[in-house]
Amino acid sequence: MLSTRSIKTASKLWAIDTAISMIDLTTLEGADTPGKVISICAKAIRPDPTNLEVPHVGAVCVYNDMVKVARQFLDSSGGEQIPVAAVSTAFPSGRASIEVKQRDTEDAIANGATEIDMVIDRGAFLSGNLSKVLTEIVCIKEICGDRAHLKVILETGELVTYDNVRKASFLAMAAGADFIKTSTGKVQPAATPAVVLVMLEAVRDYYQLTGKKIGVKPAGGIRTTKDAIKQLVLVNETAGPEWLNPELFRIGASALLNDLLMQRMKMKSGQYSGRNYVSLD
Amino acid sequence: MRIDVKKTYKLFIGGEFPRSESGRSYEVYDAKGNFLANPALASRKDLRDAVVSSRGAAEKWEKTSAFNRSQILYRVAEVMQGRAEQFVSEIIAQEGLTKSQAKKQVEKAIDLWVWYSGWCDKIATIYGATNPVSGSFYNFTIPEPLGVVGVFAGGKDSLLDLVHGIAPVLAGGNVAITLANQNFPLSAITLSEVFATSDLPAGVVNVLTGKHSELASWVASHMDIDGIDGSGLDSQVYESVRLAGTDNLKRIKKFSSTQSPERILAFMESKTVWHPIGI
Numbered sequence: 001m002l003s004t005r006s007i008k009t010a011s012k013l014w015a016i017d018t019a020i021s022m023i024d025l026t027t028l029e030g031a032d033t034p035g036k037v038i039s040i041c042a043k044a045i046r047p048d049p050t051n052l053e054v055p056h057v058g059a060v061c062v063y064n065d066m067v068k069v070a071r072q073f074l075d076s077s078g079g080e081q082i083p084v085a086a087v088s089t090a091f092p093s094g095r096a097s098i099e100v101k102q103r104d105t106e107d108a109i110a111n112g113a114t115e116i117d118m119v120i121d122r123g124a125f126l127s128g129n130l131s132k133v134l135t136e137i138v139c140i141k142e143i144c145g146d147r148a149h150l151k152v153i154l155e156t157g158e159l160v161t162y163d164n165v166r167k168a169s170f171l172a173m174a175a176g177a178d179f180i181k182t183s184t185g186k187v188q189p190a191a192t193p194a195v196v197l198v199m200l201e202a203v204r205d206y207y208q209l210t211g212k213k214i215g216v217k218p219a220g221g222i223r224t225t226k227d228a229i230k231q232l233v234l235v236n237e238t239a240g241p242e243w244l245n246p247e248l249f250r251i252g253a254s255a256l257l258n259d260l261l262m263q264r265m266k267m268k269s270g271q272y273s274g275r276n277y278v279s280l281d
Numbered sequence: 282m283r284i285d286v287k288k289t290y291k292l293f294i295g296g297e298f299p300r301s302e303s304g305r306s307y308e309v310y311d312a313k314g315n316f317l318a319n320p321a322l323a324s325r326k327d328l329r330d331a332v333v334s335s336r337g338a339a340e341k342w343e344k345t346s347a348f349n350r351s352q353i354l355y356r357v358a359e360v361m362q363g364r365a366e367q368f369v370s371e372i373i374a375q376e377g378l379t380k381s382q383a384k385k386q387v388e389k390a391i392d393l394w395v396w397y398s399g400w401c402d403k404i405a406t407i408y409g410a411t412n413p414v415s416g417s418f419y420n421f422t423i424p425e426p427l428g429v430v431g432v433f434a435g436g437k438d439s440l441l442d443l444v445h446g447i448a449p450v451l452a453g454g455n456v457a458i459t460l461a462n463q464n465f466p467l468s469a470i471t472l473s474e475v476f477a478t479s480d481l482p483a484g485v486v487n488v489l490t491g492k493h494s495e496l497a498s499w500v501a502s503h504m505d506i507d508g509i510d511g512s513g514l515d516s517q518v519y520e521s522v523r524l525a526g527t528d529n530l531k532r533i534k535k536f537s538s539t540q541s542p543e544r545i546l547a548f549m550e551s552k553t554v555w556h557p558i559g560i
Binding site (some may be wrong): 270271272273274275276277 | 332506
């Protein structure tokens with residue numbers, strides 16, 4: 001159903017702009033340089049320099065040591081409203097002591113991160129040591145306090161079953177997560193529609209139980225406009241239209257933005273665009 | 282009694298054989314006017330998917346060494362040889378030729394692959410140049426591939442004209458999006474099965490069956506297609522393609538069916554390098 005051509009013209013344009021405003025524009029590579037981070041920050045502020053109608057993205061997501069570079073560039077270039085998210089807590093494996101994870105988080109916040117993407121200890125989760133997972137999230141949440149939003153990465157590709165995904169979602173929400181996020185992007189499969197559906201249902205049920213709205217962030221494997229629109233439809237149908245805003249739904253992606261921009265150009269000009277007409281990612 | 286197994290004719294995109302995303306097909310008839318097949322009727326979205334796949338393959342194919350490209354094109358000829366009888370029977374059905382005429386066409390088409398295979402690692406040697414310049418530079422020019430080329434197959438020889446279009450594009454290191462001859466699509470479909478089993482990387486050739494008049498303007502205006510071989514288009518559609526293709530300075534050509542290195546060079550760019558010496 002989600003793959004057919006049901007969304008057209010004005011609705012599609014709305015969906016594209018909504019998706020752009022929800023992107024956490026991400027670069028998480030060992031080969032990242034300050035130059036690359038600056039270039040994605042510039043793109044975050046003005047995704048299509050030839051068209052000022054295109055909204056800015058939801059956030060920029062980088063490794064801890066690049067937070068300062070990103071924050072400084074955004075502040076000096078008209079991107080003050082764009083938050084910087086840092087992947088902390090020994091991302092992507094999470095294999096470090098809690099002291100190191102706390103210090104990592106402290107460091108990111110001190111450098112200007114206002115969103116922390118932490119990973120859970122999947123080894124502990126899978127071996128049934130749920131209290132360790134819970135305690136770690138609580139510890140990191142304490143450090144974040146009011147200074148930073150906490151996104152908890154479940155790494156669903158390693159959780160094996162959908163039951164586990166739901167269990168981990170509730171665990172994270174109960175421990176104080178502001179967002180639950182599917183994946184690091186380093187493990188396949190990542191943000192499959194089925195996994196996102198399970199998480200959205202968990203968020204919806206948690207809201208009905210407690211009245212608290214928790215955000216969802218699928219990340220990894222969302223590369224095309226069609227993928228992104230599928231996600232938006234899932235959000236609308238499962239959690240509800242209130243979740244269709246960047247405060248409660250984000251998409252972690254890098255290549256997706258160019259595809260959205262090319263589709264947007266196609267809708268404006270009537271002709272298919274190409275990679276030569278968008279910036280490198 | 283045994284029930285015949287009928288073939289579903291599909292598109293060839295990214296090394297796979299999908300149906301048209303539109304779900305459409307159209308009817309083709311044999312030379313006597315009897316129903317022959319229901320090939321897929323490609324939509325502009327199938328074209329868009331094909332371009333994405335071609336663009337991905339272009340980088341890989343361009344980097345493949347000329348010698349290796351040559352081996353792969355020769356492999357296409359080898360695999361075609363094994364399928365010669367299928368090509369012959371399809372040509373007889375589509376074009377109403379005699380068996381010996383059809384056989385001759387298939388053999389010419391196979392030989393054409395061998396011929397263009399030989400050109401892969403010679404085109405730069407023969408059409409490149411060292412240029413005498415005033416200054417301490419070693420100055421040389423080499424032809425490099427353009428990128429993604431749309432090939433409209435037409436003509437009366439369904440297989441031979443198709444190979445006349447595709448082979449030179451591949452020999453120059455470009456990738457081809459082929460719009461099959463709309464009246465005689467079976468040769469293109471069988472040829473795509475040959476490509477799928479010839480070491481040709483996925484996406485280097487994509488084959489769409491459908492109506493040229495429906496897809497031509499989309500091919501022409503697509504900003505990610507670099508060139509068009511419009512030999513198979515009638516002159517009115519060809520002119521409209523030339524107009525619609527101006528926006529990205531698309532290279533749009535039409536050839537008579539002759540085998541020539543000019544057809545390879547038509548979709549190549551000359552790069553000139555000034556290399557400092559003696560400093």
